Structures are given as C-alpha cells and as structure tokens.
Amino acid sequence: MTTRIGVAVMAVLLVLYLVLVGDRAVKFLLTGEPVAIAIGVALIVLPLIGAWALARELFFGMRAEKLGRILESENALPAEEIPVSPSGRPDRDAVDAVFPHYRAAVEAAPNDWRPWYRLGLAYDGAGDRRRARQAIREAIRLHADS
Template sequence: MAVLLVVYLALVVQLALRLIAVDEPVAKGLGIALFVLPVVGLWALVAEVVFGIRSERLGRMLATEGELPLQDLPRRPSGRIERAAADAAFAQYQAEAEAAPGRWESWYRLGLAYDACGDRRRARGAIRRAIALEGGGRGASD
C-alpha cells in the first residue's frame, strides 16, 4: 500500500507540474494547490511508518522479557482475541498504567488491551505515550 501511495503522489506531482506550465492563472493556481496533497500524503506515510517501527520495537522488547499481555486469552478463528475476554482483562492493564504512569511498559500493555477491546484510537494514544516515555529514557528502572 505504501508503494501504491508513493506512485499516486508522484503522479499528482506530475499533474501539478503540467498545470503550472499552462499559461492560465487558474491552471497555475490549481497546480500549486495540487502540491499540498503529496506533501500531506508523504507526511502521513512517514508518520505511520515511524509509528509502526517504534511500536514494533517496543513489542519485541516486551516479548523478549516475556511480558506481552493477553497471550493466554481465547481467540477467534481469525486469531483476534475474543472481545468479552479482552473486556474482562482490560481493568488490570488500566490499573497498571494508572499505578505506574512513568513506565512505558504499562502504557504499551494498556494500548494492546485497548486494541483487543476494539478501541483503536485510544490504543494508538497509549502506544504513542509508551513510545514517548521510552524515548525519554524512562523504562523498567523507574
């Protein structure tokens, strides 16, 4: 998908350059405006890739320590955790994050719990907080 997005953005830039080359003020204006789309698209792509790399690194760190949550919960045939089981286990991870707000590990586990419960927006927020805490030099030693 990322490659397709880059190809699409390159085509939009090409179209923008063609419009700028036309001797009509409206076409030039549209061409200049079309440069905004590739800039925003490229920024979003880079932000998502960086988020994915950083969150995967934290996940590998927890897996190495054997501290990944929700591993023993029942799963659907698709591999996703059953929602009722995730909801039942959620309170534990929320309490852990509230008790240790400076530990990236607790926020990462909370993010995985949010994701298992189907709340992707809060899951990403909790994992972003874990990334920021770990990047700030805080961790298991806090």
C-alpha cells in the same frame, strides 16, 4: 510478514501516485493560467500532506514494533486471549474483566512505557483502535524519554 509486504506495497503505490500527481501539478503550473496554477498548487500541497501522513504512520509502526520486540524479549507481553463472537467482535464481558488490570498497572507506574504498551495491546484486542494508538503513542513517548 504479510503485513510488512502489504505495507510495502501500499507505500510503493502511494509513492507512485505522488510522483504522477506531482508531474500533473508541474504541467498545470507551467500553463500560466490562474485557475490551472491554483490546481497545480493544490496538487503539490495535497501529495505533501499524503507523504507526511505516510511517513508518520510508518515511523509509528516501526517504533511500536520495536517496543513490542523489547517486551517479547523480556517475556512481558500480555497472555490473555479475548474471546470473540462469530462476527469477530470481542466479548464485552471478557473485555471488561481484562481492562482493570491494565489500567491499574498504568496508574501504578504512569512513567513506565511497558504498562502503557500493554494497555494499548488490550485496547487493540478489544477493537478500540483509537485508544490503542493513544496508549502506544504514550508508550513510545515514554520510551524515548527514558
């Protein structure tokens, strides 16, 4: 629940920022000066990119959470706990022992979203956020196609 509150607070702050920057952009555009107009256009384009990125991340989170709830209702979430060092880094040997199982499951059923999602959770638990997001995006895509 605290994650949702944090996301909501950040989203509200970003929207507030976008509104304030948008106001400044309009004021720059209304000056009629070429340099000010260029700044105004940049101030419109950059917040649009920010809004797009925010929407993309929120939709990703909602779809990933939906798949997680489905797996939880099926009692199919991974049960392994990867031990971590005092610094919070995952134990490399434990990670290396867990991944072959999840990779083999994906290779056995490459068109099923469930193994992809579990692989993403394993990557996330190991601290590899980039691969975790790729695997979960693939799970979302496969779920949408089914």
